[in-house]
Amino acid sequence: MFFSKCVISLKFFHPIMLQINTQDYSIVFNNEGFIALNTLLAKNNYSKIFVIVDNITHEHCLNILLQQLETETVIEVIEIETGEENKHIETCLGVWNALSELDGDRKSVVLNLGGGVVTDLGGFVASTFRRGIDYINIPTSLLAMVDASVGGKNGVDLGHLKNQIGVINTPKLVLINTLFLDTLSSVELRSGLAEMLKHGLIKDQKHWQELTALKDLTLNDLDRLIYDSVIIKKTVVELDPLEKKERKTLNFGHTLGHAIESYFLTETSKTRLLHGEAIAIGMILACYISEKQLGFPTNDTEKIKQYLIKIYGKIKFTHKDIAAVIALLKFDKKNEHGNINFVLLKAIAKPQINCLVDNKLIYDAFEYYLK
Numbered sequence: 001m002f003f004s005k006c007v008i009s010l011k012f013f014h015p016i017m018l019q020i021n022t023q024d025y026s027i028v029f030n031n032e033g034f035i036a037l038n039t040l041l042a043k044n045n046y047s048k049i050f051v052i053v054d055n056i057t058h059e060h061c062l063n064i065l066l067q068q069l070e071t072e073t074v075i076e077v078i079e080i081e082t083g084e085e086n087k088h089i090e091t092c093l094g095v096w097n098a099l100s101e102l103d104g105d106r107k108s109v110v111l112n113l114g115g116g117v118v119t120d121l122g123g124f125v126a127s128t129f130r131r132g133i134d135y136i137n138i139p140t141s142l143l144a145m146v147d148a149s150v151g152g153k154n155g156v157d158l159g160h161l162k163n164q165i166g167v168i169n170t171p172k173l174v175l176i177n178t179l180f181l182d183t184l185s186s187v188e189l190r191s192g193l194a195e196m197l198k199h200g201l202i203k204d205q206k207h208w209q210e211l212t213a214l215k216d217l218t219l220n221d222l223d224r225l226i227y228d229s230v231i232i233k234k235t236v237v238e239l240d241p242l243e244k245k246e247r248k249t250l251n252f253g254h255t256l257g258h259a260i261e262s263y264f265l266t267e268t269s270k271t272r273l274l275h276g277e278a279i280a281i282g283m284i285l286a287c288y289i290s291e292k293q294l295g296f297p298t299n300d301t302e303k304i305k306q307y308l309i310k311i312y313g314k315i316k317f318t319h320k321d322i323a324a325v326i327a328l329l330k331f332d333k334k335n336e337h338g339n340i341n342f343v344l345l346k347a348i349a350k351p352q353i354n355c356l357v358d359n360k361l362i363y364d365a366f367e368y369y370l371k
């Protein structure tokens, strides 16, 4: 299989010292990231450092971080339960209470050490505690490195509806260290890859081609490709921080992808899909719709479908499932005035936002996916 863990040999760690500066914070890679973190902590003279982890990153990632921290400031660890099902307001309540009981104040800082659930939820908790305290993202999953930790969007789900509650507020620093990926499972790596592929499809054909040409993942490839993917995300976000135009393109594959992810979370008879797995399906469906609506090349739709199904497999959808997924579209955050807004492609790297799509075409797209 494409993602066998053994090919990622972190023993041959080759530090590429890179930094990406956004308008209001830096994303610093590998060992340089720890240096930047220590510098920032010293400079800001925080009253307390709160590290938010989930039970898995507590086990696998916390020691790596603690060994690198050079500070006299008191460090408290707050643990949440792993999983998307815990990305909700009750978990925030627990963390807000912990911050309060552990004497968090306006000069405290939160370090989010985990995947996208920890960075989304921790960013939201920090942005709202005492009307907002500083936070730093230290993503430990591939998905969080290339996507969730960058761009300042944070928040939680409402019931099973994804990301309905939240704010846009940027971190003080993002630290990306591929060392953390050593313990990440291959299915989670695959989930992160979906967002990288999305970056290629909406913005950079070369990135898409390089990713799809990989036979397996070596650390050198991963370091560079993560960097390229983060550059794409950062560029798109900076063009349009408030998501009026360009930033919406990052939603490619997500309109149906989120609905599919939500549906599989609610349906007890279904095995849960990871975010990237749902987005991969959403991207196939969006390519088909793009072909019919905007003339996206048929052979590209087919190549993308073949590739994504090879990596992610094919999921079964009954007619009832499809109807339920379509019904969930009305909760998509990108909807305006009751219209469901799709991001489609005229060609690879030529996205078009605000596309209205007929339900019949969505059914056809599922049929094409299942064929």
Ligand SMILES: NC(=O)c1ccc[n+]([C@@H]2O[C@H](COP(=O)([O-])OP(=O)(O)OC[C@H]3O[C@@H](n4cnc5c(N)ncnc54)[C@H](O)[C@@H]3O)[C@@H](O)[C@H]2O)c1
Pocket: 054, 055, 056, 057, 060, 061, 082, 083, 084, 087, 114, 115, 116, 117, 118, 120, 140, 141, 142, 143, 144, 147, 148, 149, 150, 151, 152, 153, 154, 162, 163, 180, 181, 182, 183, 184, 185, 188, 191, 275
């Ligand atoms: N804010 C944004 O812009 C944005 C963008 C994309 C996705 N997201 C959100 O991100 C979330 C998905 O992120 P995710 O895939 O990282 O999910 P996740 O946080 O649930 O992490 C996936 C799993 O990997 C484990 N894990 C993380 N790092 C590990 C490591 N180094 N070693 C071993 N296990 C590790 C976690 O404990 C978890 O079980 C979704 O909630 C999605 O909505 C947000």
Ligand SMILES: [Zn+2]
Pocket: 147, 195, 254, 275, 279
């Ligand atoms: Zn996503």
